[in-house]
Amino acid sequence: MRKAALCLCLLLGAAPVRAEMPAPRAAELEHMVIQDCGSCHGLTMKGGLGSPLTRDVLDGAPPEALASIILDGVPGTAMPPWRPLLTEAEALWIAQYLLTMEPAR
Ligand code: HEC
Structure with a gap:
């Protein structure tokens, strides 16, 4: 059981699962x-x-935690809620994008 979980992690690490997003919308989100x-x-x-x-x-x-911050913002800070502009799937896509983005050099 533990071994199976480990394999799954390695698998996910190698090929991050992305929320489904049509290419044009993905470009807009980026x-x-x-x-x-x-x-x-x-x-x-x-x-x-x-x-x-x-x-x-x-x-x-x-990613779900980041997506919920993106959707609802952080009250009392400058981080605004993006719910009016994004669906939950889009917020999740952005969270996954941030988590997998190549660091700029
Ligand atoms: C007006 C300024 C502003 C804009 C625009 C903004 N943010 Fe933020 N964001 C903040 C601030 C300030 C914080 C830190 C809040 C705190 O102190 O916890 C934050 C926090 C966050 C966090 C939590 C980071 C962590 O380490 O927990 C995420 C994720 C995030 N923002 C994503 C986004 C995304 C995605 C967008 C664009 C859709 C965005 N933000 C646009 C100001 C902004």
Whole structure:
């Protein structure tokens, strides 16, 4: 049982499972992450007004938890809720995008 779980992790690590997203919408979301999220989190997500969102910082965060922050924001901070602009699947896609994005050099 434990071995099976380990294999699954290795498998997921090798080929991250992405939320299904049609290519044109995925391109829009990618643009949004850089333009809109980037205005606070930095163009390369290394932080600014918002906290860094790089893969190494977020590593280990469950995508669902990040997606819920993206949808509802962080009350009392500058992080706004994106629910009016994004579906849950799109927020999950962005979370997975952040978790797998290549670090900028
Ligand atoms: C107006 C500025 C602003 C914009 C725009 C913004 N954020 Fe944030 N975000 C913040 C701030 C500030 C925090 C830190 C909140 C705190 O102190 O916990 C944050 C936190 C987060 C976190 C939690 C990080 C962690 O380590 O727990 C995630 C995930 C996140 N933002 C994603 C996004 C995404 C995705 C977008 C674009 C759709 C976005 N943010 C746009 C300001 C912003």
